[in-house]
Amino acid sequence: MYSNIVASRQWARLACFCRYVSTIEGQTLPQAGKSSDGISPPPRISRSPTDILQALAATVGTDPTAAHYKYHDDPYLIPQSNYRKRAYALSAEAGRKAAAWIRDExxxxxxxxxxxxxxxxxxxxxxxxxxxxxxxxxPIYNDESKVTEEDLRYTIENALLEDSIKVFELLGGVNNLDDQLKLSLLQLLCFYNEKEPVSMEWVEERWFSAATRDRHAATWRVGGLAEKIFTAMDPKTPEAYCCIIQGMAKYFQAERAHVFAQEAREKGIQLSTTVYNSLLGCVGFLKEGVNLRIEALKGLLHEMNEQGLSPNSETMSACLRSISSWGGGKMLQTTALQIVSEFRLLGIEPTLSAYYYLLCLFCKEQGPRIDILTNIIADLEKRESIKATQATDTNFFITAMGVCSDHLQDVNLAERVHALLMKDDNYQLVGDAYKESIYYRHLVTVSCKYAPFEKTTELLDTLVPNIYVPEPTVMEEIIRTLEVGGAGARLAEAWSQLVVFGHAKRIKLVEKLLSAFCNCYSYQEEEVKAMIRNAAADILKYGQLMEEREENSDRRSPSQKYEIIYVKTYS
Structure with a gap:
């Protein structure tokens, strides 16, 4: 009886498969040509799995005041402070991490x-x-594991660097591997500098990580496994030379990278354009002084021309990245503009990374005011679309908005930058949460200082608090703007925002708010005056509550009392 059940299941699956095949054949459309009855159906259009969803989303539009999709769509559960947003997202990802730990352990x-x-x-x-x-x-590899070359190939394809090294040792080293597998392992080691890469699976952890500036220091592991594998390879192929040179240049071992490049040229080995791009990015480590560095940069470009290598957009970005890291001055600025002009003659337009390096070079904090951003935005506005090609492309919009706020102090140009970011899918170029917060900090600051009051309040209603939670310094600027505009009702609401945003314990910020209450209280309507009085009384109650908590706790340095601020401000 049990065998009859299994047989019936097999026949049912076979029938289902036959129906599936017949359905697929019925849905197949001819790519071109006419049928026998004269009807010519249109050619088939390949669709991605999300095309229908994107079409439906385009009919609705986006709601800028809505919370992010990763938070619960409930007004009582949506986090409204930077700390709660970060804790909410990371706690949800911690659950996924725990599940992954159980799976692996x-x-x-x-x-x-x-x-x-x-x-x-x-x-x-x-x-x-x-x-x-x-x-x-x-899979878990230890000293007792029986491994094959397929295991090593699996670890390399999945970027499991530590497991790759372990399997490599278990296989007996370089002598027991074929050349292609040696090259694949060498590429993995050079790309990550023999360090386990950060997992790309944890999106929120990378999103909320504080961005740090890249270390321009030699961090290449000298005498490591990558160099041992390269030394043991015989003969050394062009791919192996390109791999070791790019790895050394990426981690700023500039002298040895150029030595290997010279060795390859002497042996008649052709290097690729990406190798020269990496060498251009670290050429400043070879020479001292602006003139010598510019000559070395031009020398590498002449070598590319002599070898018949065609430059690309990454070549331009590498040149501008080196120039922008050498300081400032007319000579470097002129050289940078010459490079952009030469590449445009070749039909290569600047990417967002190239424009980012130009902004870093021309718009110094303590330097003269130079308006190069207007021409950059005009060029980007003419393009049909903006695609990200490099990781540093996400630095452009945050830098451009900072230039509008601090360097040029131009609110109209800031609005153009923001409109460009919100166009099509360009918002993906805003970067992580750290960059997004700084971008909106600059946007709100320049709007509070130089935009009309109505536009500023409209912007605040759109951004705060679901998209952007103002920092204390930005909150001071907002309070000052509301005070100048005489918006007593908004000032009264500002106190509740300070509580929700977690800024209520900042004494100077509360003092600014109370001072704004006093300055605009006299010419408000009675209803607004009542709101201001209630907010001030609530501030006093909050201060008394905090004082009681401090008395019950063992704090060595108690904070300033709210009553002192209240009396001082209203006296």
Whole structure:
């Protein structure tokens, strides 16, 4: 009887497969030509799985005041402070991390499922239907593991650097591998400098990580496994030279990178354009002084021309990145503009990274006011679309808005930059949460200082608090703007915002708010005056509550009392 059940299941699956095949054949459309009855159907258009969703979303539009999709769509659960947003998102990701830890530490629990059909083969890691490689437990390698070249190839393809080194050692080193596998391992080691890469799976952790400036220092691991593999390779192929040179140049081991490049040229080995791009990015480590560095930069470009290599947009960005890191001055600015003009003659337009380096070069904090951003925005506005090609492209909009706010102090240009960011899918170029916060800090600051009051309040209503939570310094600027505009009702609401944003304990900020209450209280309507009085009384109650908490706790340095501020401001 049990065999009859299994046989019926097999026949049912066979019938289902036949129906599926017939359906697919019926849906197939001819790519071109005419049918026998004279009807010519249009050519088939390939669609992605999300095209229908994108079309539906385009009919609705976006709501700028709505919370991010990763938060619950409930007004009582939506976080409204930077701390709560960060804690909310990271706590949700911590749950996924815990699940991944259980999967990796207890992989034996996921090798089979008891509820699979009896006819299904229970092989380790391949019992799910369909199989999702990312969710499967990762293999564990130790000194007792029996590995093959397929295991090494698997670890390299999945960027498991530590596992790759372990499997490489278990296989006996360089002498027991074929040349292609050696090259793949060398590429992995050079790209990550023999350090385990940060997992790309944890989106929120990378999103909320505080961005730090890149270290322009030699961090290449001298005498490491990458150099040993390269030395043991015989003969050394052009791919191996390109790999080791790019790795050294990426981690600013500039002298040795140029030595290997010279060695390759002497042997008649052709280097690629990407190798010269990496050498151009670290050419400043070879020479001292602006003149010598510019000559070295031009020398590398002449070598590319002699070898018949065509430059690309990354070549321009590498040149401008080096020039912008050498300081400032007329000579560097003139050289940078010459490079942009030469590349435009070749049909290569500047990318966002190239424009970012130009802004860093021309718009110094303590330097003269130079308006190069207007021409850059005009050029970007003419383009049909802006695509990200390099990781540094996300630095453009935050730098451009900072130039509008601090360097040029031009609110009209800031509005053009913001309109460009909100066009099509350009908002993906805003960067992580740290860059996004700084971008809106500059936008709100320049709007409060130089925009009309109505535009400023409209902008605040759109951004705060779901998109942007103002920092204390920005909140001071907002209070000052509301005070000058005589918006007593908004000033009264500002106190509740300070509580929600977590700024109520900042004494100087509360003092600014109370001072604004006093300055605009006299010419407000009675209803607004009542709101201001209630807000001031609430501030006093909050201060008394904080004082009681401090008395009950063992704090060595109690904070300033709210009553002192209240009396001082209203006296």
């Amino acid at each position: 207890h992989a034996e629990l996921f090798t089979m499922r008891e509820w699979d059909p009896p006819m299904k083969m229970k092989t380790p890691y391949f019992n799910a239907d369909p199989q999702i490689e990312a969710f499967a437990p990762k």
